[in-house]
Amino acid sequence: MTTTALNWTEKQNRLRATTDQPVALYLHVPFCHHRCSYCDFNIYAGMKSLYVPYIEAVAEEIAVTAARVGHVRVPSIYVGGGTPSLLPVELIGGLLTAVRTFFEVDTEAEVTLEANPSGLPAAYFAQLRSLGVNRLSLGVQSSHDDELYLLRRGHSFQEAIETYEAARQAGFDNVNVDLIYGLPNQPIEKWRATLERVIAVQPDHLSAYSLQMEERTAMLRWVQNGRVSEPDDDDVATMYELAQDLLNRARFDHYEISNWARTTHYASRHNLVYWRNEPYFGFGCGAHSSFEGKRYSNVLHPRDYIERIQQTGAAVVEEEQIDRALEMGETLMLGLRLIEEGVERARFADRFGVELDEVYGTTIAKLTAQGLLEANEGCVRLTPQGRLLGNRVFGEFLPDESQQR
Numbered sequence: 001m002t003t004t005a006l007n008w009t010e011k012q013n014r015l016r017a018t019t020d021q022p023v024a025l026y027l028h029v030p031f032c033h034h035r036c037s038y039c040d041f042n043i044y045a046g047m048k049s050l051y052v053p054y055i056e057a058v059a060e061e062i063a064v065t066a067a068r069v070g071h072v073r074v075p076s077i078y079v080g081g082g083t084p085s086l087l088p089v090e091l092i093g094g095l096l097t098a099v100r101t102f103f104e105v106d107t108e109a110e111v112t113l114e115a116n117p118s119g120l121p122a123a124y125f126a127q128l129r130s131l132g133v134n135r136l137s138l139g140v141q142s143s144h145d146d147e148l149y150l151l152r153r154g155h156s157f158q159e160a161i162e163t164y165e166a167a168r169q170a171g172f173d174n175v176n177v178d179l180i181y182g183l184p185n186q187p188i189e190k191w192r193a194t195l196e197r198v199i200a201v202q203p204d205h206l207s208a209y210s211l212q213m214e215e216r217t218a219m220l221r222w223v224q225n226g227r228v229s230e231p232d233d234d235d236v237a238t239m240y241e242l243a244q245d246l247l248n249r250a251r252f253d254h255y256e257i258s259n260w261a262r263t264t265h266y267a268s269r270h271n272l273v274y275w276r277n278e279p280y281f282g283f284g285c286g287a288h289s290s291f292e293g294k295r296y297s298n299v300l301h302p303r304d305y306i307e308r309i310q311q312t313g314a315a316v317v318e319e320e321q322i323d324r325a326l327e328m329g330e331t332l333m334l335g336l337r338l339i340e341e342g343v344e345r346a347r348f349a350d351r352f353g354v355e356l357d358e359v360y361g362t363t364i365a366k367l368t369a370q371g372l373l374e375a376n377e378g379c380v381r382l383t384p385q386g387r388l389l390g391n392r393v394f395g396e397f398l399p400d401e402s403q404q405r
């Protein structure tokens with residue numbers, strides 16, 4: 001692969017001049033029935049009265065953004081939260097109509113909606129399908145009701161499975177199941193049972209994340225006051241290895257550190273945009289966007305968000321210029337999460353006008369010698385050992401913050 005002659009500014013100008021660049025869309029629904037014990041997301045309970053004005057505000061933000069940025073093509077829409085499935089279906093329809101009115105959505109676009117598996121009926125899922133939602137993400141989390149109670153999920157495993165089956169009955173043929181492992185006092189055999197039970201229902205995609213002790217969560221408070229014990233790092237690593245092993249045997253494609261797809265066809269196209277560090281717009285309170293070398297963040301609270309949108313049509317409270325060094329570092333940090341694909345040399349050279357080894361050759365050689373990276377002609381990727389120490393590897397590629405500003 002030869003290095004292209006374009007410099008950075010020319011690259012950016014060329015990108016700006018392109019009229020059909022793909023941009024993924026994330027729509028944030030910040031409402032939940034209650035807060036789960038481990039959750040630090042930007043979500044709010046007991047705000048039913050805001051559903052309608054909030055969705056109207058998001059539709060307005062979509063319209064204003066589309067007018068500002070001009071023509072872009074949308075390959076994926078992700079309605080996340082929060083609990084989008086709390087919304088009446090017509091409000092979800094309103095969001096998707098706004099997107100289709102103001103952006104050009106690919107006919108084959110992936111349209112995902114996150115749903116809480118707390119007994120939603122097949123009729124609800126049929127309505128979602130008629131709106132063009134073609135992928136569901138269900139937060140099942142565990143197959144044990146005591147673990148679901150510890151997580152304060154508000155549903156049983158039986159309800160989760162019934163919801164999953166209702167979605168299948170309504171015709172959804174692309175369903176993700178989210179799981180959490182590394183819970184306080186979780187024996188590995190319970191994690192094994194969760195994996196086996198979930199594999200048995202044959203989801204198309206599976207995400208498994210280890211429990212993180214986030215600030216201001218009930219779970220962290222319980223650890224701090226001794227009510228539950230902090231999970232042991234070695235046990236958590238063993239659980240991750242077990243997930244790899246069982247899902248590998250069940251012939252799932254392990255395509256990202258924490259994500260498996262039944263076949264590559266079912267890999268999350270929306271999340272691939274993030275992992276490839278490609279552009280996206282986030283709409284709604286607390287949503288982030290990354291577009292043309294800048295990152296934007298919206299105001300957090302839904303009331304403030306509605307007010308700002310009503311007054312100015314925009315809710316951005318932070319704007320960050322992403323310089324070339326940071327963009328390269330983030331491209332490595334995110335791309336290395338992709339197990340097979342890793343960071344492709346050709347894609348990197350095409351995007352930045354410089355070969356990967358010219359920028360990171362020394363770092364790649366060092367991490368390869370440590371057994372954490374594998375470098376071949378086409379790409380650089382994590383080794384199995386590197387997957388367990390991902391954060392250490394990613395840190396090596398980010399520029400020193402003091403040189404950023």
Ligand code: SF4
Nearest residue numbers: 032035036039081082
């Ligand atoms: S349902 Fe999801 S977003 Fe809502 S509180 Fe629970 S973990 Fe957080």
